[in-house]
Every structure is written in structure tokens, then in C-alpha cells.
Amino acid sequence: xxxxxxxxxxxxxxxxxxxxxxxxxxxxxxxxxxxARARRRAFFLVLPLLAxxxxxxxxxxxxxxxxxxxxxxxxxxxxxxxxxxxANPQSAGVADESGFDALVLDLVAARANKxxxxxxxxxxxxxxxxxxxxxSSARKAVRFEGxxxxxxxxxxxxxxxxxxxxxxxxxxSNPYTITFYLAALDLAFSPAGDIxxxxxxxxxxxxxxxxxxxxxAVIGFLCLLLGxxxxxxxxxxxxxxxxxxxxxxxxxxxxxxxxxxxxxxxLFGDPWHCRRRWPxxxxxxxxxxxxxxxxxxxxxxxxxxxFGDENHSxxxxxxxxxxxxxxxxxxxxxxxxxxxxLTVPGIGAGSLLVFILAIGYxxxxxxxxxxxxxxxxxxxxxxxxxSLNWSLAAALAALLLAGVIxxxxxxxxxxxxxxxxxx
Amino acid sequence: xxxxxxxMRWYDQIxxxxxxxxxxxxxxxxxxxxxxxxxxxxxxxxxxxxxxxATLLATVLGTxxxxxxSRPEMPYRRFIMGxxxxxxxxxxxxxxxGLFFFFSSTGLAGTYxxxxxxxxxxxxxxxxxxxxxxxxxxxxxxxxAAASMxxxxxxxxxxxxxxxxxxxxxxxxxxxxxxxxxxxxxxxxVASFEQQTIPRQMWNGIREQISPTILAVATVLVIFxxxxxxxxxxxxxxxxxxxxxxxG
Numbered sequence: 001x002x003x004x005x006x007x008x009x010x011x012x013x014x015x016x017x018x019x020x021x022x023x024x025x026x027x028x029x030x031x032x033x034x035x036a037r038a039r040r041r042a043f044f045l046v047l048p049l050l051a052x053x054x055x056x057x058x059x060x061x062x063x064x065x066x067x068x069x070x071x072x073x074x075x076x077x078x079x080x081x082x083x084x085x086x087a088n089p090q091s092a093g094v095a096d097e098s099g100f101d102a103l104v105l106d107l108v109a110a111r112a113n114k115x116x117x118x119x120x121x122x123x124x125x126x127x128x129x130x131x132x133x134x135x136s137s138a139r140k141a142v143r144f145e146g147x148x149x150x151x152x153x154x155x156x157x158x159x160x161x162x163x164x165x166x167x168x169x170x171x172x173s174n175p176y177t178i179t180f181y182l183a184a185l186d187l188a189f190s191p192a193g194d195i196x197x198x199x200x201x202x203x204x205x206x207x208x209x210x211x212x213x214x215x216x217a218v219i220g221f222l223c224l225l226l227g228x229x230x231x232x233x234x235x236x237x238x239x240x241x242x243x244x245x246x247x248x249x250x251x252x253x254x255x256x257x258x259x260x261x262x263x264x265x266x267l268f269g270d271p272w273h274c275r276r277r278w279p280x281x282x283x284x285x286x287x288x289x290x291x292x293x294x295x296x297x298x299x300x301x302x303x304x305x306x307f308g309d310e311n312h313s314x315x316x317x318x319x320x321x322x323x324x325x326x327x328x329x330x331x332x333x334x335x336x337x338x339x340x341x342l343t344v345p346g347i348g349a350g351s352l353l354v355f356i357l358a359i360g361y362x363x364x365x366x367x368x369x370x371x372x373x374x375x376x377x378x379x380x381x382x383x384x385x386x387s388l389n390w391s392l393a394a395a396l397a398a399l400l401l402a403g404v405i406x407x408x409x410x411x412x413x414x415x416x417x418x419x420x421x422x423x
Numbered sequence: 424x425x426x427x428x429x430x431m432r433w434y435d436q437i438x439x440x441x442x443x444x445x446x447x448x449x450x451x452x453x454x455x456x457x458x459x460x461x462x463x464x465x466x467x468x469x470x471x472x473x474x475x476x477a478t479l480l481a482t483v484l485g486t487x488x489x490x491x492x493s494r495p496e497m498p499y500r501r502f503i504m505g506x507x508x509x510x511x512x513x514x515x516x517x518x519x520x521g522l523f524f525f526f527s528s529t530g531l532a533g534t535y536x537x538x539x540x541x542x543x544x545x546x547x548x549x550x551x552x553x554x555x556x557x558x559x560x561x562x563x564x565x566x567x568a569a570a571s572m573x574x575x576x577x578x579x580x581x582x583x584x585x586x587x588x589x590x591x592x593x594x595x596x597x598x599x600x601x602x603x604x605x606x607x608x609x610x611x612x613v614a615s616f617e618q619q620t621i622p623r624q625m626w627n628g629i630r631e632q633i634s635p636t637i638l639a640v641a642t643v644l645v646i647f648x649x650x651x652x653x654x655x656x657x658x659x660x661x662x663x664x665x666x667x668x669x670x671g
Binding site: 041048058243259263380412 | 484485487491492494496498500501504506508509510512513514515516517518521523525526528540541543552555604605607608612622625629630633637638641644648651652653655656660
């Protein structure tokens with residue numbers, strides 16, 4: 001279409017024939033320009049959507065990731081102490097008189113601005129018990145008559161003499177931090193500033209990531225196991241029956257997830273006694289609901305796996321298997337040596353897609369999961385809605401996102417996102 | 424099995440729940456009370472408004488983009504396609520959390536435009552996938568023929584391309600609608616009480632106690648999804664016939 005205005009006209013220049021377009025430009029140049037125009041035209045068609053997705057999807061997620069490394073609750077509300085930490089980079093441990101001056105002035109100002117709770121919570125993330133320390137100390141600091149403050153503060157609460165508290169405050173005075181990533185990996189800063197494992201009993205995130213991965217792998221495998229024969233059947237049945245069968249396979253995909261969850265609860269009894277709990281590591285209740293999760297999830301995502309499998313096995317000509325049989329292979333050999341290897345790409349595609357979708361599994365665990373059925377998505381929601389540790393939620397989300405993007409990239413390499421099909 | 428155990432009153436409950444005067448005579452004012460106050464009816468209204476607006480947005484933008492994406496000269500085709508499909512891949516909780524922060528800082532939290540935009544983003548991958556799949560079988564010489572007869576690109580799209588890819592577009596739109604109609608996580612994070620949808624209302628019910636009303640709603644929704652699925656299947660077959668992939 002773009003090339004219609006180009007007519008080739010020969011012209012002799014310096015003995016070499018240069019083919020030119022109607023307007024006299026060399027044909028090569030005109031072609032390049034026409035190609036560039038076609039590329040631009042195609043791109044401009046995509047641009048509105050790309051801009052929309054950028055604004056309502058990429059920017060929000062970018063903002064979320066930024067929150068995982070940036071927390072200004074302390075540095076914004078304790079400016080003088082932050083400045084003191086900057087001015088005294090070498091002095092570790094408990095501060096001297098000037099540090100306590102800055103602390104008391106900041107606490108009084110924060111109390112007036114009603115932000116002292118926020119400061120306390122920020123420190124509390126790393127040193128439990130600090131919220132009340134900050135609140136009560138600020139309340140009493142208002143009544144101090146004047147410096148020197150250090151002695152008075154230590155009198156108010158001996159915890160101010162704790163070097164660990166001061167090293168936490170020093171780290172918190174910089175809004176850019178990796179603390180939340182460490183927390184999401186069950187690590188923490190020691191008082192000396194090294195990175196170490198947290199106490200055995202408090203390790204919940206790494207086991208939870210592992211559980212999410214294992215559960216997703218189990219779901220992917222079950223879907224494969226259940227979906228493979230169906231996919232084979234769909235590909236070999238006459239069209240009339242396979243269409244009907246396809247409708248049944250797709251039905252779970254089209255039924256509301258909440259409806260499916262409701263029917264699950266109705267079928268398998270009320271898990272009231274174990275719902276709305278969070279995964280405390282020593283909670284052993286409701287094991288049955290954890291087990292209950294797997295087959296259910298498999299049914300949910302089974303339909304997705306069948307998509308992938310079916311698309312591939314439909315392209316395998318049945319003559320291959322027949323040829324193997326005519327050459328003397330028994331049915332099993334014909335399947336294992338001929339049919340199965342040809343379906344491997346489909347298996348990979350289907351299982352990987354199920355795995356990716358299962359990793360972000362949130363709704364069903366939240367409703368029927370019980371204590372041990374919670375997955376990483378549920379913990380992100382917990383930190384967003386209940387504990388309000390948004391930075392930790394963001395760090396957990398960032399780690400989950402990194403895993404998903406890796407798998408998505410893998411999927412793109414193996415299958416190609418442009419080959420994805422729905423029904 | 425006790426025959427007296429069967430009752431339709433829970434379906435009636437869908438209408439009356441939340442009304443100011445459910446026991447009055449069922450005249451026009453009773454029905455207007457249903458329309459105004461019944462919680463499930465309001466949730467259904469919200470679901471339909473949000474779902475159809477999000478579908479419209481996703482389908483229009485998605486179809487235009489799919490036209491560009493299916494051209495061979497599209498630059499960075501695979502990467503852009505990957506970006507546009509990613510809302511389907513990224514765990515919903517991450518999308519919801521990100522949107523919560525973004526909407527809170529831009530004042531879109533708890534508003535209809537906010538929810539509609541969020542649901543449109545979630546529906547876009549489905550539109551892109553179905554429409555590009557339809558366009559791979561599209562014979563481009565048809566639109567070239569239209570151009571050679573003097574149709575401008577818009578006219579040739581409207582009269583030639585669109586009628587042929589319409590089944591794919593509609594099935595993508597249905598996918599987008601169902602995505603929005605079934606979506607609860609983003610609604611949980613960014614909607615206020617005003618924008619309660621059916622899944623949101625069900626979420627409350629399931630978390631508290633499963634009343635027979637919830638089961639009645641669930642039954643209605645199952646029937647709804649069977650109807651939608653049948654529509655999709657019929658469209659898919661029609662699309663394949665139009666493109667000559669299977670003998671009609």
C-alpha cells in the first residue's frame with residue numbers, strides 16, 4: 001500500500017544507474033522511508049493502549065516497588081536527629097548529649113504534629129516494643145525544662161541506653177533502605193550492622209515462599225496429569241463431540257471463582273473454626289484444609305492447562321502414530337516414542353502457564369485456606385490491610401513479581417506470548 | 424428428602440435484602456424500593472456498569488492495538504505484546520496493591536473511573552489475545568482491495584475488516600466483561616462502599632456466613648456463565664467459518 005506512489009524510473013548519473021522513485025529520490029532511500037512510515041503507523045495504532053497500560057498498570061507497580069526501598073516515616077518526622085546522624089557518621093552505639101538534644105527536640109515536635117506514632121512504628125518494625133517507648137517518652141519529654149536531656153531521657157526509660165535502638169534509628173534516618181527486603185527473606189541487621197538470620201521461630205516468609213512454589217508446582221503437575229488425557233481426547237474426537245467436551249472443560253474457567261469457592265465450602269463442610277487466621281508457624285490446626293486446597297486448585301487451573309496441551313496435540317497428525325504401529329510398535333511404544341515427545345512443547349506451555357497463574361493464588365486460600373493454607377499473596381494482603389506494614393508488603397510483592405517475571409520470560413522463550421490462545 | 428425443604432424464598436431474598444420496607448404490598452413503590460435499596464440489586468447494577476464501561480474501554484483500545492500488533496512491520500512486536508499481556512500474568516494482589524497506592528495519590532480511589540480503568544487493564548490481555556488470533560487468519564488483500572477502490576483506512580476498517588473480525592472482537596469483549604464481572608481483589612483494595620459489586624458482596628457473605636441467599640446468587644451466576652460460554656462457543660465457530668478455517 002505504501003509503495004504505490006513509487007514508480008521506478010531509470011536515470012543515468014555518472015555512468016552508474018540509480019533507480020529512483022517518482023520524486024527523484026533513490027529507490028533505496030524511498031523504500032526505507034516508506035518502511036519507517038509503515039512502522040510508525042503500526043506503532044501509533046498500539047500507542048494509545050500502551051500509554052493506557054503504562055499509566056494504569058506499569059506506573060502503579062513502579063510506585064509499589066519504590067515503596068519497598070523507600071520509607072520516610074522516620075527521616076521526615078525526625079529531621080534534627082537525622083541531621084545529627086549525618087553529622088556524626090562514625091559514632092556507633094548510644095549517642096552523646098548532642099544526639100539526645102536532637103532526639104528530644106524531634107520528639108516534642110513530632111508529638112505536636114501527631115506523627116510520633118508513625119516514627120515509633122517505623123522503629124518497631126526492626127525493634128519490637130518501640131512504639132510505646134516513643135509515645136510515652138514523647139509525652140514525658142514535653143515537660144522537660146531544658147538541657148541536658150540525656151540523663152532525663154534515661155530516667156524516663158532505660159531502653160534509650162540500648163545501642164541496638166540507636167543503630168536501628170541510624171539506619172531508619174535514611175529513607176532508602178533494604179531492611180524490608182531483608183525482612184521478606186527472614187533476615188535482619190544485627191546491632192553491629194551485619195546481616196543475619198532471624199530467630200528460628202520468627203522465620204515465616206521463606207517457608208511461605210517455598211510453600212507457594214511447591215503448591216504451584218503440585219497444581220501444575222496435577223493439571224498436567226488430569227489435562228493430558230482430556231487434551232488427547234479433544235484432539236482426536238470428531239469435531240461435534242470435541243466441541244461439546246470443550247464446553248465442559250471451559251465451564252470451570254467461566255464460572256465465577258467465588259461461586260466455585262462457595263460450592264467447595266458447601267461440599268466439604270464449614271471450616272469456620274479455622275478461618276481468618278494468619279500463618280503463625282506454631283499453629284497446627286486445620287491441616288485438612290491445606291490438603292483440601294490442592295485438588296481444588298487443580299480443578300480451577302485444569303482448564304488453563306488443557307488449552308496449552310490441546311493447541312499442540314491438535315497439530316500432531318495421527319498418521320505418525322499409525323505409521324509407528326504399522327512398523328511393529330505396540331501401543332505403548334508408539335505413544336511413548338512418537339506421540340509423547342511431540343506433545344512436550346504443549347506440556348511445557350500448559351504447565352508453565354498454570355504454574356504462573358497459581359503462584360499468585362489469593363482468593364481461595366483467603367476464604368477456605370485456614371491457617372496453613374495461606375500463600376504469599378495472602379500475606380501481602382495481610383500486611384496491606386491488617387498490620388499496615390506497607391513497605392514489607394511491597395518488598396514481598398517485589399520478590400513475588402520478580403519470580404513471576406522470570407517465569408513469564410521463560411514462557412515467552414519457550415512458547416512465545418504471541419502464541420497464547422483462549423479456547 | 425423433605426419436600427417442604429424446597430423453597431424459592433431465598434431467590435426472593437436476593438431482591439428484598441437491604442430494602443427499607445420489604446414487607447409492603449408489591450406495587451410500583453415496592454419495586455422502586457428494590458431498585459433503590461436492595462443490596463444485591465445495587466451490586467448487580469454496579470457490576471454491570473463497571474463491567475460494560477471497562478469492556479468498552481478495553482475492547483476499543485485493544486482492537487486498535489491488535490490491528491497494529493498484527494502488522495508485520497510493527498517494531499518491538501514481541502516485547503510490546505508481552506507488556507500488554509502482563510496484567511493477566513502479574514498476580515492480582517500485586518496489581519491491586521499498586522493500584523491502591525497509585526489511586527490514593529491521584530484521588531481515583533473509591534471512584535467509578537478508577538475501578539473502570541483498573542478493570543479495563545485486566546481485560547485488555549484477553550482482547551489482545553483473541554483479536555490478534557483472529558487477525559492472523561485475516562486476508563490483508565481484502566483491505567488493500569478496499570483501499571484501491573478509494574476507501575480511506577477508517578472506512579475500509581469499518582466496512583471490510585471489522586465485519587470479518589467481529590466475532591473475535593465480541594468474544595474478546597465477553598472475556599473482558601467476565602474478567603471484570605468476576606473480579607474481587609482489585610475491588611477490595613480500591614473501591615469504596617459505593618462501588619460494591621456482586622463478587623464484593625459475595626466476598627462479605629462467604630467470609631461471614633454462607634446464607635442460602637449466597638447460594639441462590641451463586642446459582643444465578645452459574646446459569647449466567649453457562650449462557651456466556653455458549654455465546655462464546657457459537658461466536659468462535661462462526662469466526663472460524665468466516666475465516667474458512669473449518670468447513671461450515
